[in-house]
Amino acid sequence: MILKTNSSDAENRLKIIVVESIIPEFLLTEIQAFKARNSLAKSYSIQNKEITDVCCSQCLKAFVLNQAKSQDLNKKTIKSIEKQFDCEIGHDGYYIDNEELIKT
Numbered sequence: 001m002i003l004k005t006n007s008s009d010a011e012n013r014l015k016i017i018v019v020e021s022i023i024p025e026f027l028l029t030e031i032q033a034f035k036a037r038n039s040l041a042k043s044y045s046i047q048n049k050e051i052t053d054v055c056c057s058q059c060l061k062a063f064v065l066n067q068a069k070s071q072d073l074n075k076k077t078i079k080s081i082e083k084q085f086d087c088e089i090g091h092d093g094y095y096i097d098n099e100e101l102i103k104t
């Protein structure tokens, strides 16, 4: 039997593995917690049978960079993490976390 592979799905899985290897474990845990407390919607993946929280990418990027800087990660790692988010950092110098406006 020949199984067709979905190249974009494989590429996405590879991208997730690469991103997870760049982002330290503590930050991945913080990202999951941020997404859960700031969830705007739920997303369901048929392939993975997973329900995930969807949040504002700009707020998440600002939060992740704040966390990375507060933990004194080196500049190269912070730059690599920043490149994983293809969006602006927060909104005009602020982001929202748990209904609280926080300066970036």
Ligand SMILES: [Zn+2]
Pocket (backbone or CB within 6 Å): 056, 057, 058, 059, 060, 090, 091, 095, 096
């Ligand atoms: Zn936002």
